[in-house]
Amino acid sequence: MGELDGLVAVITGGGSGIGAAAAQAFVAAGARVGILDVHPGEYAAPASLPLTADITDGASVEAAMRTAAETFGGIDILVNNAGISSVGTVEDNDDAEWLRVLDVNVVGFVRATRAALPYLRRSAHAAIVNTSSIAAGAGLPKRALYSASKGAVHSLTLALAADLVGEGIRVNCVAPGTADTPWVARLLARTEDPAGEKARLEARQPMGRLVSADEVAAAMLYLASPRNGATTGISLAVDGGMHGLRLPR
Ligand SMILES: NC(=O)c1ccc[n+]([C@@H]2O[C@H](COP(=O)([O-])OP(=O)(O)OC[C@H]3O[C@@H](n4cnc5c(N)ncnc54)[C@H](O)[C@@H]3O)[C@@H](O)[C@H]2O)c1
Numbered sequence: 001m002g003e004l005d006g007l008v009a010v011i012t013g014g015g016s017g018i019g020a021a022a023a024q025a026f027v028a029a030g031a032r033v034g035i036l037d038v039h040p041g042e043y044a045a046p047a048s049l050p051l052t053a054d055i056t057d058g059a060s061v062e063a064a065m066r067t068a069a070e071t072f073g074g075i076d077i078l079v080n081n082a083g084i085s086s087v088g089t090v091e092d093n094d095d096a097e098w099l100r101v102l103d104v105n106v107v108g109f110v111r112a113t114r115a116a117l118p119y120l121r122r123s124a125h126a127a128i129v130n131t132s133s134i135a136a137g138a139g140l141p142k143r144a145l146y147s148a149s150k151g152a153v154h155s156l157t158l159a160l161a162a163d164l165v166g167e168g169i170r171v172n173c174v175a176p177g178t179a180d181t182p183w184v185a186r187l188l189a190r191t192e193d194p195a196g197e198k199a200r201l202e203a204r205q206p207m208g209r210l211v212s213a214d215e216v217a218a219a220m221l222y223l224a225s226p227r228n229g230a231t232t233g234i235s236l237a238v239d240g241g242m243h244g245l246r247l248p249r
Pocket residue numbers: 012013014015016017018019036037038039053054055056081082083084104108131132133134175176177178179180181182183184
């Protein structure tokens with residue numbers, strides 16, 4: 001028996017990186033999974049359903065949730081994971097860039113949650129897992145906008161958990177450290193010294209290496225699973241010890 005047997009999950013940003021690893025982990029645990037992404041990819045597994053949608057477009061998100069629910073007979077788990085990066089100080093990014101990133105990283109989570117809630121309410125094992133970041137709880141240089149967006153995800157997770165606990169819907173988030181995904185590969189490729197920059201990112205984490213997408217997916221599976229039915233309103237760090245440890249230099 002898989003721990004998600006009989007359950008249906010929709011994973012935003014499931015076409016790449018952490019979301020794709022979560023889709024694989026959830027299918028392996030017995031779930032059927034809707035992969036909601038602007039580029040959901042080609043999934044051959046009968047348990048996965050590509051759902052082309054943009055979380056900045058409420059109508060496309062609602063249509064994707066409806067398709068997932070009609071195809072699989074409901075939705076039990078929502079993983080709000082699709083997000084975009086932003087580099088810079090408050091002086092580097094203009095208002096348009098702030099609104100663009102917050103529209104995906106914060107309001108996009110709200111749109112997907114709103115669209116999934118009517119289905120989650122009909123589930124006996126409803127759970128929402130949001131992807132926050134180490135940036136929500138630690139000050140990182142040149143990440144003002146991105147950090148503000150992930151701090152909002154953390155606070156939104158707590159508020160949603162409070163609003164929904166009475167309805168039996170659990171809401172938690174994961175807070176990954178720098179994870180080895182195409183996202184980070186793109187960031188590194190834009191630097192003058194990608195190998196040196198990667199070594200600096202690895203050294204920043206007490207374990208001396210990047211987090212893997214599979215490790216974040218395992219934490220998402222833990223938070224989504226009915227086996228952990230008493231866990232709500234938490235942020236689970238998957239960050240190589242970066243947030244909590246202070247090592248001598
Ligand atoms: N990689 C890291 O170091 C790291 C660390 C902490 C948190 N995170 C968070 O993890 C999440 C996933 O990151 P990743 O590293 O797997 O990135 P990724 O770029 O590999 O994957 C992100 C996916 O989201 C999709 N997406 C982006 N905008 C979308 C939109 N408007 N609508 C629908 N889909 C959209 C992309 O198409 C892509 O498939 C993000 O929320 C990110 O902030 C990443």
